[in-house]
Amino acid sequence: MGVLMDFLEARGLVDTTMVVFTSDHGDYLGDHWMGEKDLFHDQSAKIPLIVIDPSDAADGTRGTVCNALVEAIDLAPTFIDYFGGQAPGSCSRRTFAAAIAARRDAGRLAQGRILGI
């Protein structure tokens, strides 16, 4: 990661690149007496989702934690929306920005933590 971030910085891309660090799933690691990721406990579903938004608009929330429920399926429309595109109909219609604003995400399956979006 450090090598990659240094590379972006050296090429002057940091200010125009949104960096998202996440994982496809967690692991019980023995919690609830289970291994792997089969059910929707926090150990499986509460994965890190760190968003580095380079825009000035994110300055106010930079470094903060948001516990809104979001899903990985929302990543693509979020990226497209962020960069001014139109997400195709096959995409989830929910971007993180909407998810955060609405705060009405109980029932969504994956839970993430959003920093600084």
Added chain:
Amino acid sequence: MWPSADLSPMSVTTVCNPTGRPRPRYDAYLRERGYDAANPWEHWANSGAGADGTLQNGWLLVHADKAARIPDEHSETPYMTRRAMDFIAESEADGRSMVPASVLHQAALALYRPRTLRQHVRRRRRQAGDPLRAGTAERASGVRRLYGHALFEKHGARRGAVKRSFRPIWPDPADR
């Protein structure tokens, strides 16, 4: 068939996987450095070696803690990081980066540590006084308490049923 436009970096000795698709470019990268095998990734990057040089395949739990048989700089994550940087440079050079949302999705492999997991499970069970090893009534209530969810509903409190249901799926010779 899989598009063949991107086959140029692959060597003529490319071994197709069962889907008929070509092996990843990383295999050719390893071959070029002398790490040849039918599946160079599995044979070199995903396997360890014993003191006598015996191959210790990383798919097996007992070898999950072994170092890969290649130097760090040729292992998978550093390779993919360099590929990511190449992609960014190529995107800039050919104008792709001028298109809004030039997206790079890089997945770094987080190695499972199943042996560590097993030790962790055993430690937790010891600490909590393993209900699976307690008396029958105690065990049933303990299991219900600990597995108060779909697994319990599905398997009931039969000894071993729940335990089997969460046992990692990898083959572990120590378990046989």
